Amino acid sequence: MPRWEPNAAGRLQQAAIDLFTAQGYERTTVAEIAARAGVTERTFFNHFSHKRDVLFGPNSDRLTRVTAREIAASPAGTTPLTAVLHGLRAAAGEVLDGLQEPAARRRGIIEATPELQEREESKRAALAAAMAGALRDRGVDDTTARLAAGIGLLVHQTAEHRWTEPGAPDSLPTLLTEAMTALRTIIDT
Amino acid sequence: MPRWEPNAAGRLQQAAIDLFTAQGYERTTVAEIAARAGVTERTFFNHFSHKRDVLFGPNSDRLTRVTAREIAASPAGTTPLTAVLHGLRAAAGEVLDGLQEPAARRRGIIEATPELQEREESKRAALAAAMAGALRDRGVDDTTARLAAGIGLLVHQTAEHRWTEPGAPDSLPTLLTEAMTALRTIIDT
Numbered sequence: 001m002p003r004w005e006p007n008a009a010g011r012l013q014q015a016a017i018d019l020f021t022a023q024g025y026e027r028t029t030v031a032e033i034a035a036r037a038g039v040t041e042r043t044f045f046n047h048f049s050h051k052r053d054v055l056f057g058p059n060s061d062r063l064t065r066v067t068a069r070e071i072a073a074s075p076a077g078t079t080p081l082t083a084v085l086h087g088l089r090a091a092a093g094e095v096l097d098g099l100q101e102p103a104a105r106r107r108g109i110i111e112a113t114p115e116l117q118e119r120e121e122s123k124r125a126a127l128a129a130a131m132a133g134a135l136r137d138r139g140v141d142d143t144t145a146r147l148a149a150g151i152g153l154l155v156h157q158t159a160e161h162r163w164t165e166p167g168a169p170d171s172l173p174t175l176l177t178e179a180m181t182a183l184r185t186i187i188d189t
Numbered sequence: 190m191p192r193w194e195p196n197a198a199g200r201l202q203q204a205a206i207d208l209f210t211a212q213g214y215e216r217t218t219v220a221e222i223a224a225r226a227g228v229t230e231r232t233f234f235n236h237f238s239h240k241r242d243v244l245f246g247p248n249s250d251r252l253t254r255v256t257a258r259e260i261a262a263s264p265a266g267t268t269p270l271t272a273v274l275h276g277l278r279a280a281a282g283e284v285l286d287g288l289q290e291p292a293a294r295r296r297g298i299i300e301a302t303p304e305l306q307e308r309e310e311s312k313r314a315a316l317a318a319a320m321a322g323a324l325r326d327r328g329v330d331d332t333t334a335r336l337a338a339g340i341g342l343l344v345h346q347t348a349e350h351r352w353t354e355p356g357a358p359d360s361l362p363t364l365l366t367e368a369m370t371a372l373r374t375i376i377d378t
Contacts, residue, residue, distance in 0.1 A: 079378050114311075121310035122303075143347065147372050150343035158336055183336050187376050189268050 009047045011037040016054040020109045060123045064130045066091040071134035080140050084131055084152035092172040104164040128153040155179045198236045200226040205243040209298045248284055249312045253319045255280040260323035269329050273320055273341035281361040293353040317342040344368045
């Protein structure tokens, strides 16, 4: 019977971020991550199937799920873009609140590692696909669903980029609103 | 001295698309692609460093280069989004004209292969980064540059998706204009 390991996944993620920041992603082994988190390598592989996955779960997937759920729960008659922005703001509050500092360190690691950038892009594509799917389920046509989801993804990316810069404001939902305002200005100019 | 092989890269791409469509990406070998194109395996590796690369060059890179060049060449005072849309329309006309049918088959292969989807996402990210860079070189601030490039990428993706559907109109520049109109409608609703 496995030993009870409270929040092993969270401790492994924290340990991985510490080690990747200090010595680089490529040079860090799974054994070192497990040792720093105080668990066995086997426990690592119970939670993640590859070293790179430790930076991509479970929050990326939760963000996607909560966003889609909130789009689905929007009142009938809500416009597609309003539903998307509501979903993203709700998910930012529910999933990412309090995680600004690890998110900023995580971004530094990903930007330094092409393999991780490819994975990050594919997680973003999954978020966009989930938002478009949630809109289609509400009867929105395919082109409108893709475009509204794409605008949402762009607003999310812009806000997250700002949120993970040194000295940034700490409310991601507020930054989402600001990014949407900036986008409207660009379109209307 | 190597034998003169007119348009070996183009013939290898055509052969690869034929084979990937007929028997799947995973089951096709580089040797088979080279044989169908009438060249040696060594010639394949003179042009591409990996089987997956045969679907991603040189047109993806040319599209990115021409778009950035046209953004740079826009008259002073052109708004960021106008410059981006001009760049994408010009590049679509210069690089992708006449390639609708192979583009549609290429899309089918990529959608069936997660490894290729990751690569496609990273090529898209490179296009967005090049557009944002060209705007920053014109003195546009970083957030506006990212957002205008992101809108351009979304419009490009939407138009290309439509262009590669069965029975689609054949002018990609026209579809770019239509996608931008649809995006404006979603923002303004």
